[in-house]
Amino acid sequence: MLNSDQLIEIRRDLHQIPELALKENETHCYLKKIIAQMDQTNLEIKTSPDLQTALLVRVKGSDPNKTIGYRTDIDALPVNEQTGLSFASKNSGVMHACGHDFHMTVALGILSYYSENQPKDNLLFFFQPAEESENGGKLAYEQGLLTDDWLPDEIYAIHVTPDLPAGTIGCRMGTLFAGTTEVNIDLRGKGGHAAYPQAANDMVVAAAEMIGQIQTIVSRSINPIEGGVITIGKISAGTIRNVIAGSAHMEGTIRGLTQKMILLIDQRIQEVGAGIAKSFNAEVTVELNQGGYLPVENDPVLTKELITYMQENSEIQYEETEPAMTGEDFGYLLSKIPGTMCWLGVEDDSQLHSATFNPQESAIYAGVKAFIGYFNKRMKAGKKN
Structure with a gap:
């Protein structure tokens, strides 16, 4: 499993190569390179000629009753970075100002664990292009990427927020975004x-x-x-x-x-x-x-279970959050597949989408551990909800 230092290095690599919606070609290649270094025994990879920067990875379960999905967005914003970081964006006028470099890194961390520790249920990781514009989730669904063995029974995602302490999980019943x-x-x-x-x-x-x-x-x-x-x-x-x-x-x-x-x-x-x-x-x-930017309405059963797990785990700091007026195309996927989105705190003085956004990297490993623990618990539950 990728350790904290390795995940931070991956995040910094990704931070330097931000790309706009449907143009995430270098990001796509980098993700494939990292995934190729994992144990391939139970992994299957799927790409699409119609949505070329999309990437799906299926982890075969040992005794599956369901398929658990995890979605991460991979595109960036047309923002000229002003952080002064040594690993700042190399692409002029483009920046991971919304934390999608964090989102991808957390997903890779979770995937790396299950590549070495075969899960009971199937897992599906969806590295989705075009969240910031062009509603990539809707495109993928309508083009049939999420069908048959590639259609999860439930799906989860995170979004970083500078308004919570680093590593804190924030969620709520009902509408998040x-x-x-x-x-x-x-x-x-x-x-x-x-x-x-x-x-x-x-x-x-x-x-x-x-x-x-x-x-x-x-x-x-x-x-x-x-x-x-x-x-x-x-x-x-x-x-x-x-x-x-x-x-x-x-x-x-x-x-x-x-x-x-x-x-x-x-x-x-x-x-x-x-x-x-x-x-x-x-x-x-x-x-x-409207495209695919529907409200992010969390499934009541799955969200209650996720919140209960996060609250009862002494290693996780959890906060209930208020709904936000920000938009997210994960709402489209939630209109088709039951699931939950939650916040991952990254504590910063700058807000999302700002040129000086500099989230705390200690949050990455905390997010990875929180979801590995939750998924392990979900798999013990057995049947689909």
Whole structure:
């Protein structure tokens, strides 16, 4: 089994070669190289010509009743690293600012243990591309990578957080992460001279009114004890100060803790768009794209068992956490396969996605040990839930 020092070295290697969604070619090759150094007796590897950077590793169980899945994401973010570390990113403008280098290393640590200690049940490790964008989990599922012997009966994943002490496991019943939807809005009216507004149809005014109405959706259309967020983060219109803009474009994001909430917000934005179109005699197009970024809704039975194990193990520091409005495409896999995602604390002053994010490496081995212990317990349970 890979020891703590070896895992840290692997993490640093991975940290230096971050790659964007669906371009994780060097990362894919590195993962295969590390896995090739493990005992291959009970391992089977699967790749896909349609999703070339995806990598699945199946560990054959000695007396299987089920297949336990473990998913890790492998892509990085378009962030220019500013940590000053000796093992900082070698790829300009790209960084593992979301901790996926940690995620991969923890997965490799767990896999290395079971390559030397044959599990009772089958284990499936899914090194998934394109979590940050392009919804790689949804792509893999729809392309049939997770079928037959490669379809787990239950699935697990972690996500690092700087807000918990290094090595701490954080989880909760219900929704851990929100689902997200991209919003693109186009308004089309009629441009004209600023001195003759009556001869034009100003889409700056229409866009301003629409933004104001959109902001009332959360405050007036949603139960205040439920969670929802709408942000219009980008707007563009016009060319010069004395020309009335005949068109406007807006981009934003929706966040909701349940799929029902997201669909309600989707509906209300479309209704607001229809109302703006009528009241301003304009054409308004609302485009909504959720892809695979569904809410991360933890399975109640499996999550209760995981939390109980983490709480009762004296070697593990566990904290119950609040739901977060961050998005994760693991939610799509959880909509198809029962499972659980939890946090792994890495304690840092910088937040996820920041150029100075520098998580504590002592968390890696703690995460590996916690999940080996939990999986061993799950395998003693015998039958599928």
